[in-house]
Amino acid sequence: MGALTARFGAGLTGFFVLLVGFWLAGLVLAPNLMMIDFALRPNLLPADVGGPLDVYSLDNLAYLANEPVHRDIFLKTVWASALVMLATFVVCYPLAYWLAQTASPSAASLVMLALIIPFWINEVLRTLAWYILFAFRGPLNALLLNLGILDEPMRWYGDGGVLVGMVYAYILFMLFPIYNSIESLEKAQVEAARDLGASTWRIHTRIVIPHAKAGIATGCVFTFMLAAGSYVAPALLGAPGSRWFTQIIYNWFFEGGDWNRGAAYALVLLVLCLAVVLLTLRLFRVSLTDVAK
Amino acid sequence: MSHSVALERITMAFGATKAVDDVSFTVEPGEFFSILGPSGCGKTTILRMVAGFLAPSMGRVLIGDRDMGGLGPNQRPTAMIFQSLALFPLMPVWENIAFGLEARGVPKAERRRRAEELLELIALPGYGDRKIAELSGGQKQRVAIARALAVEPQVLLLDEPLSALDLKLRQHMRAELRAIQKRTGVTFLYITHDQSEALAMSDRVAVMSAGVLQQVAAPRTLYEDPATPFVARFVGETNAIAGRVAHVADGIAALDTAHGRLSARAGAGVEQGCPATLYVRPEALGIAAADAPSALGARVERLDFEGAFGLLHAVAADGAPVLAALPSTALGAAPAPGEDVRFAFAPRDAVALGTAPGEA
Numbered sequence: 001m002g003a004l005t006a007r008f009g010a011g012l013t014g015f016f017v018l019l020v021g022f023w024l025a026g027l028v029l030a031p032n033l034m035m036i037d038f039a040l041r042p043n044l045l046p047a048d049v050g051g052p053l054d055v056y057s058l059d060n061l062a063y064l065a066n067e068p069v070h071r072d073i074f075l076k077t078v079w080a081s082a083l084v085m086l087a088t089f090v091v092c093y094p095l096a097y098w099l100a101q102t103a104s105p106s107a108a109s110l111v112m113l114a115l116i117i118p119f120w121i122n123e124v125l126r127t128l129a130w131y132i133l134f135a136f137r138g139p140l141n142a143l144l145l146n147l148g149i150l151d152e153p154m155r156w157y158g159d160g161g162v163l164v165g166m167v168y169a170y171i172l173f174m175l176f177p178i179y180n181s182i183e184s185l186e187k188a189q190v191e192a193a194r195d196l197g198a199s200t201w202r203i204h205t206r207i208v209i210p211h212a213k214a215g216i217a218t219g220c221v222f223t224f225m226l227a228a229g230s231y232v233a234p235a236l237l238g239a240p241g242s243r244w245f246t247q248i249i250y251n252w253f254f255e256g257g258d259w260n261r262g263a264a265y266a267l268v269l270l271v272l273c274l275a276v277v278l279l280t281l282r283l284f285r286v287s288l289t290d291v292a293k
Numbered sequence: 294m295s296h297s298v299a300l301e302r303i304t305m306a307f308g309a310t311k312a313v314d315d316v317s318f319t320v321e322p323g324e325f326f327s328i329l330g331p332s333g334c335g336k337t338t339i340l341r342m343v344a345g346f347l348a349p350s351m352g353r354v355l356i357g358d359r360d361m362g363g364l365g366p367n368q369r370p371t372a373m374i375f376q377s378l379a380l381f382p383l384m385p386v387w388e389n390i391a392f393g394l395e396a397r398g399v400p401k402a403e404r405r406r407r408a409e410e411l412l413e414l415i416a417l418p419g420y421g422d423r424k425i426a427e428l429s430g431g432q433k434q435r436v437a438i439a440r441a442l443a444v445e446p447q448v449l450l451l452d453e454p455l456s457a458l459d460l461k462l463r464q465h466m467r468a469e470l471r472a473i474q475k476r477t478g479v480t481f482l483y484i485t486h487d488q489s490e491a492l493a494m495s496d497r498v499a500v501m502s503a504g505v506l507q508q509v510a511a512p513r514t515l516y517e518d519p520a521t522p523f524v525a526r527f528v529g530e531t532n533a534i535a536g537r538v539a540h541v542a543d544g545i546a547a548l549d550t551a552h553g554r555l556s557a558r559a560g561a562g563v564e565q566g567c568p569a570t571l572y573v574r575p576e577a578l579g580i581a582a583a584d585a586p587s588a589l590g591a592r593v594e595r596l597d598f599e600g601a602f603g604l605l606h607a608v609a610a611d612g613a614p615v616l617a618a619l620p621s622t623a624l625g626a627a628p629a630p631g632e633d634v635r636f637a638f639a640p641r642d643a644v645a646l647g648t649a650p651g652e653a
Contacts, residue, residue: 196393
């Protein structure tokens, strides 16, 4: 604080502090507190708000716990998001290693460009592209039929379609943190391990992954949170059998007209994501400041 | 087993450039063998081909008479000490040392025991549980040696491992490396651009320039009997005097030079009438008696006192620098800057080598 005042003067420093304060209190804290407030109140007619019926209770949360369809969709969202995280890691780790350690500079920049260009388009349109590819009479089925791999067209929408769509949508959030951390690994370390007789598997488990674990943890946290909070991919690529928890929340707000229950569901999702972040960091023995880097 | 390492006509081309050009030599078991050359001479490329990180474009690498073609670095009986050392910073010291044993599936208790033994060898007992970051430069150096020795290699490959250390520590580590080599009997193949390092530690030295092997010899032979002009200039200080061979008799060549007729041992490429260069070491020069028949005339520029000897910098009439090292005991009679001086030397202490076309 003293350093800030010395650098920018009292006026400007006060302005900065005010801005940060507004951002924290007005844009982060207040909406979340309002959501908690909503979540704990019953859904009432406008006339009853503030009346004797408007008391705090855990009814909305209890409703989720006792409603088997919603509960199952919630649990399914949790493990499916974990699966998306795992699949994205499996795709990204070898790619990140190749980009950071073995690729020639020109090949690396070319592949990097090819990965980034699709992200210039908005997420809805990118998911729509998969929607077209996966269509029953779409290009993927046509190709597989022509190659003789399939005898009749497949229905791709559903769990598989959602998984593919999400892995694709979040690939860069996993790739870049891992790439950054592997790039800082000295090449001679990998060579030394190989020279001492280590197999490729051992080089990765003992040298590369421990070195890159902050980046891996960051990528996993990002991907999990994005997947759990995703709406577009399940809405477009899902089927009735593969509904996502975010869709239920959406329905409470915009179709059920019950903002209180919607807020309660959203709160549960938020708490879940926080828990996953903290658990992952604990698991990888990484501190929050490492991730912020 | 006849040779520890044998290189047979190795060539390594990167595109159109040959980093290593038709190099052959052998290293004997238990030998401390150095490859000496300026940066970019191909010495590191050779080391990486022996280690298995690179495959030669042509030629064969044999270790213990076994052809290493097609074997990766993890399948060769070699261990390398990297210039950066490449210790694993996330593992404690003992796991670093035992990493090669871990890769070979040795049980943990046995690995720990071997690591402790090696810590004794490198005089760091009780350091097993330290972190790498807690070690000093010299200690890291020794841990890197122990880690390489743990896999009991037939050949230890060292890529300028002392270059990051300060002078005092470097000199200390030279002696230590030499001692460890004698104790373990492992063949050392050592890469360096520092000639004093190569001369002080090695049984034999290979000198390389621009991918070509210049000479393989014991350090004293390199110094006293260089086979090529490059070796004469690169190994130690020397004075080079260009001339033409007047005649050769009994292994002594007489050259006509700007200083008149000078005599030296006749080396490679010295034939009557050919251009040749005479090389004489600074310490072989002495102040000439007034009536000396042949001598180098020069004007003294300055005298650098270095303790045991003084370095007399002078310039000949044709502008060529002349360097003489005079023992401190003889400095009382040394000429002052600005004076003319005549240096003499015994023909046995100088060598004449034929000048290849294009060379000065």
